[in-house]
Amino acid sequence: MLALLALAASTAAAATPPERSLLLSADAMVDVTSGELVQDAAVLIVDGKIVASGPRASITAPEDSETLHLAGHTLLPGLIDMHVHLTSRADQHGYRQLALSDERKTINGVVNARRTLLAGFTSVRNLGADAYADVALRDAIADGDIPGPRLFVSGPPIGITGGHCSDENLLPAQFQHTGEGVADGPWAARAKVRQNIKYGADLIKTCSTGGVLSRGTKVGAPQYTLEELQALVEEAHSHGLRVASHAHGAEGINNALRAGVDTIEHASFIDEEGIRLARKQGAALAMDIYVTEYILGEGEAAGILPESLDKERATGTVQRENFRNAHRAGVTMIYGTDAGVYPHGENARQLSRMTQFGMSPAEALRSATVNAARALGREEQLGQLAPGFLADIIAVAGNPLEDIATLENVRFVMQGGVIHKEPQA
Ligand SMILES: [Zn+2]
Structure with a gap:
């Protein structure tokens, strides 16, 4: 299912974001506004935009949502x-x-x-x-x-x-x-x-x-x-x-x-x-x-x-x-x-x-x-993993609030709901 969303990094991005919804989850997520780490976090993405984010248990995804779990990773805004x-x-x-x-x-x-x-x-x-x-x-x-x-x-x-x-x-x-x-x-x-x-x-x-x-x-x-x-x-x-x-x-x-x-x-x-x-x-x-x-x-x-x-x-x-x-x-x-x-x-x-x-x-x-x-002048679209924002999402291994240098090795990149990079197995 992921193949529908995924794009090899070497190929061009799709001109239009995918229409399906994706529930992207990870061990944690950084809330950049509060500076807090949200454990067991998820982001629900529909048509390239974030419609919900927070603890995984708090989010109800549509039944036909695709899912992607990034074990061992922390999500951040692009x-x-x-x-x-x-x-x-x-x-x-x-x-x-x-x-x-x-x-x-x-x-x-x-x-x-x-x-x-x-x-x-x-x-x-x-x-x-x-x-x-x-x-x-x-x-x-x-x-x-x-x-x-x-x-x-x-x-x-x-x-x-x-x-x-x-x-x-x-x-x-x-x-x-x-x-x-x-x-x-x-x-x-x-x-x-x-x-x-x-x-x-x-x-x-x-x-x-x-x-x-x-x-x-x-x-x-x-x-x-x-x-x-x-x-x-x-x-x-x-x-x-x-x-x-x-x-x-x-x-x-x-x-x-x-x-x-x-x-x-x-x-x-x-x-x-x-x-x-x-x-x-x-x-x-x-x-x-x-x-x-x-x-x-x-x-x-x-x-x-x-x-x-x-x-x-x-x-x-x-x-x-x-x-x-x-x-x-x-x-x-x-x-x-x-x-x-x-x-x-x-x-x-x-x-x-x-x-x-x-x-x-x-x-x-x-x-x-x-x-x-x-x-x-794009503070309502960019820079946060919050409802209404564009699905520009990255992930790193570990906790960037403890080791900021983990950002030098970004493992997952999504832009407008399109995946450009995924963790190597
Ligand atoms: Zn310069």
């Missing part, structure tokens, strides 16, 4: 990574990127989307892709042509000439190259927002400071003036789109928050004013505190420039301490990893680092479920 780059690869840094066509990068995205889904990330936010490759990937996944997470995409990131977002600073002047999301001035920034909306973006990505991996930019230096950021955010919000701003330095973080951005990416040098503004405005921080280990460990061999390695050395340790500070101060934290800088499919490694730097396992899980869903 995870959400709010900062990935599906079209990028961890072994193609620095000058190696220049050899890649937009088409080749799109094929990277097809491969990486599948890896990400099978790692238990059933939704992700893709923050920046050339040539609207992310829009094409999102639509191909939604149509059931290729397996992958539900995608929320930005299109080309919008940034200043020579900035971290969008421009390509590796090429000297005679190539006369300008990145496709480059816009200087409030009206040019508004025009790029409009263009990204025209071509299918779900949200807007910008940069309000320099970055670690871009040549010649400074992580502490602001990019865009407050006036430019205000124009960009106002334009995006007036169309109902949210804005994510890459920002390391405190001045650029605070400029972005004053302009009203919804999420700050990295937030490495956030100061007390930034923490105050984020709390006051309900902005969320996506602090990528795992990636520093990859950059400093394997980055040189992967082609990362020496200046970028220097910048990472000056950033990673401070960022981890500020993660602890911001969390302790009560800022909303969302799970964003910058996967693509390091290998896709390893997205869950950051969970254990979050617990090392001040979060409980339940708080780390909330950052990747309910908090992320709220930051996407």
Whole structure:
């Protein structure tokens, strides 16, 4: 019976969810909102949606329901990574990127989307892709042509000439190259927002400071003036789109928050004013505190420039301490990893680092479920195993509230009621 629902991981997902009902049970289930473990738990799924969940004994399934019991496993909501780059690869840094066509990068995205889904990330936010490759990937996944997470995409990131977002600073002047999301001035920034909306973006990505991996930019230096950021955010919000701003330095973080951005990416040098503004405005921080280990460990061999390695050395340790500070101060934290800088499919490694730097396992899980869903505006569909939510469900062996690193080995993946991965016998 299970065969009707199951799909081998290597084949494309069905375009429509199965119509039958399935009673999925396991030894336990994590209620991410309360942080409690529900023993002997079950979830009833009909037409790709959850209609009941809780202790197995409390659920009455229709007589013709299929059943699947995952012995020795714990169920959780599918995870959400709010900062990935599906079209990028961890072994193609620095000058190696220049050899890649937009088409080749799109094929990277097809491969990486599948890896990400099978790692238990059933939704992700893709923050920046050339040539609207992310829009094409999102639509191909939604149509059931290729397996992958539900995608929320930005299109080309919008940034200043020579900035971290969008421009390509590796090429000297005679190539006369300008990145496709480059816009200087409030009206040019508004025009790029409009263009990204025209071509299918779900949200807007910008940069309000320099970055670690871009040549010649400074992580502490602001990019865009407050006036430019205000124009960009106002334009995006007036169309109902949210804005994510890459920002390391405190001045650029605070400029972005004053302009009203919804999420700050990295937030490495956030100061007390930034923490105050984020709390006051309900902005969320996506602090990528795992990636520093990859950059400093394997980055040189992967082609990362020496200046970028220097910048990472000056950033990673401070960022981890500020993660602890911001969390302790009560800022909303969302799970964003910058996967693509390091290998896709390893997205869950950051969970254990979050617990090392001040979060409980339940708080780390909330950052990747309910908090992320709220930051996407999908808090009524994603991030919980509750009635009315989409059946995005994963399972791990053992208890993730005792050992959060079990999430690095997700054994079962269901997305919208379609099974993409099952425990190996
Ligand atoms: Zn990034």
